[in-house]
Amino acid sequence: MCGRYYVDDETARAIEALLRELDTRIRRGCMAAVERMAAGDVHPSEEALVLLGEGGRVCCRRQRWGFPGFQGTQVIVNARSESAMEKPLFRDSILHRRAVVPAAGFYEWNSRKEKSRFYKKGQPLLMAGCSRQYEDGAHFVILTTAANASMKPVHDRMPLLLEWEEAAKWLLDDARTEGFLCKVPCLLERESDYEQLSLF
Secondary structure: OOOOEEEOHHHHHHHHHHHHHHOOOOOHHHHHHHHOOOOEEEOOOOEEEEEEEEOOEEEEEEEEEOEEOOOOOOEEOEEEOOOHHHOHHHHHHHHHOEEEEEEOEEEEEOOOOOEEEEEOOOOOEEEEEEEEEEOOEEEEEEEEEEOOOOOOOOOOEEEOEEOHHHHHHHHHOHHHHHHHHOOOOOOOEEEEHHHHHOOO
């Protein structure tokens, strides 16, 4: 699963470069959204920057993380990629409103509640997600998949990660959607506070 991630100044610069690479006619409002991308941790129910496909082009918007749950205060922040197409809550969003959630990295806790930070050297993470409109605005969830070798020592789930060149295809090419839902994420770097402390 993924219950908290973080962005930094480098993330914003990289996303701006990606947007310009995808569309040299990128809209001014889109770049303004990137410029307002504040560094720090992102928690469920907070607003964050996401990339979307609109009218055959990639754009970015600020949306709230988590679909409202069925029990008032509950928030659904993740969807399992293997079964999301079978769930009424997610199916239409994956078919028509896919999203990319940029991050410098994300956090995960093991069974002893010890925190690890996962990231990719030299490049932001692009997490696959989907979006849905509610009365209070648009919300997004992050898709998760089975953990790869770099994640398994900490948790059995991880975000579904896209490569740089896959972002536009995920957002705009409906024919490739189901194939992306089955992909194995790249290996990640890991830093753990508890492992660092054990050295002293």
